Amino acid sequence: MSCALQRVPDDDDERPAEILPRLRAVPAPATAQDLRLLAERAGDELATASATEILNWAVEQFGADWCVASSMADAVLAHLASRVLPGVDVIFLDTGYHFAETIGMRDAVGAVLPVSIRTALPLRSVAEQDAEFGPRLHERDPGACCAMRKVEPLNRALAPYRAWASGLRRADSAGRAGTKVVEWDAKHEMVKLNPIAAWTDADVDAYIAEHGLLVNPLLADGFGSIGCAPCTRRLLPGEDVRAGRWAGTAKTECGLHT
Numbered sequence: 001m002s003c004a005l006q007r008v009p010d011d012d013d014e015r016p017a018e019i020l021p022r023l024r025a026v027p028a029p030a031t032a033q034d035l036r037l038l039a040e041r042a043g044d045e046l047a048t049a050s051a052t053e054i055l056n057w058a059v060e061q062f063g064a065d066w067c068v069a070s071s072m073a074d075a076v077l078a079h080l081a082s083r084v085l086p087g088v089d090v091i092f093l094d095t096g097y098h099f100a101e102t103i104g105m106r107d108a109v110g111a112v113l114p115v116s117i118r119t120a121l122p123l124r125s126v127a128e129q130d131a132e133f134g135p136r137l138h139e140r141d142p143g144a145c146c147a148m149r150k151v152e153p154l155n156r157a158l159a160p161y162r163a164w165a166s167g168l169r170r171a172d173s174a175g176r177a178g179t180k181v182v183e184w185d186a187k188h189e190m191v192k193l194n195p196i197a198a199w200t201d202a203d204v205d206a207y208i209a210e211h212g213l214l215v216n217p218l219l220a221d222g223f224g225s226i227g228c229a230p231c232t233r234r235l236l237p238g239e240d241v242r243a244g245r246w247a248g249t250a251k252t253e254c255g256l257h258t
Contacts, residue, residue, distance in 0.1 A: 035162065035190065035191055036184045036186075038061065038191065039183055039191040039192070043180040051195035052083065052084060054181050054182065055080060055193070058085075061163070062162050064085060064088070065162045065163070066163035067091055067163075067165070069091045069164055070091070072102050072106050073226050075105075075112075075208075075213040075215070077195070079113060079213055087116055089118050090115045091118050091119075091154070091158070092106045092119050093149075093150050093153050093157075094106075094119050096149065097126065097149070097229055098229065099232075101216055102216060102218070102226060105216045122149045123152065123153075142246055161190065163190055164191075164192060164193065165193040166193070166194055167196060168197060169194075169197055169198075170198065172241070173240070179194050181198070222234035224239070224241030224244055231245065232244055232245055
């Protein structure tokens with residue numbers, strides 16, 4: 001089956017990129033080994049760089065040959081990327097299980113920002129998965145469900161690029177505390193950008209307020225981290241922001257970043 005990617009129409013509003021002074025350019029690497037060395041060096045050299053400088057570096061190295069992956073919790077990363085590369089591809093994984101608010105966020109981000117939303121679909125619809133593996137696989141084997149509805153579609157969606165940007169932050173969880181701003185993604189053999197890795201919750205809130213950015217309304221309705229509807233619940237008082245994901249199981253990550 002061919003890669004299921006759907007493009008949401010772009011906003012016609014062409015806004016100029018806001019380009020900060022460029023970092024030293026390096027010729028585009030030709031091999032996976034070159035890319036790995038480039039990523040490792042950049043992870044150190046850009047450790048204290050701003051998010052915009054990190055994304056400017058990506059434009060210097062890869063031109064438009066990189067993309068953003070967004071869960072549509074907010075529009076922060078899409079906004080940052082669009083300022084250095086208007087029309088940048090923003091990949092959204094439509095698992096078939098999303099909250100309506102999350103789908104609405106995807107459509108709204110594509111309408112108000114100069115980005116190209118690319119929706120990646122699983123190879124099987126929910127009905128086809130149910131027929132083959134039985135209903136509610138997410139309850140019986142959430143890892144297998146995530147592998148088919150998130151990990152595999154992302155693998156296909158990232159294949160055309162040499163680098164991708166995520167919204168991972170060290171403040172998200174203890175397991176992400178060591179996240180570098182640029183890393184080598186060995187699984188996909190490409191450079192991974194984490195431009196807001198060092199941002200605190202206050203930094204995110206301030207950026208959203210400064211630029212009037214869209215935020216998934218579920219975050220104001222008791223949810224701390226937003227995933228698929230069957231596997232995400234509201235937080236209880238005092239819980240960690242990711243406690244509502246796969247509650248009652250040992251699962252803490254969907255596999256996209258591991």
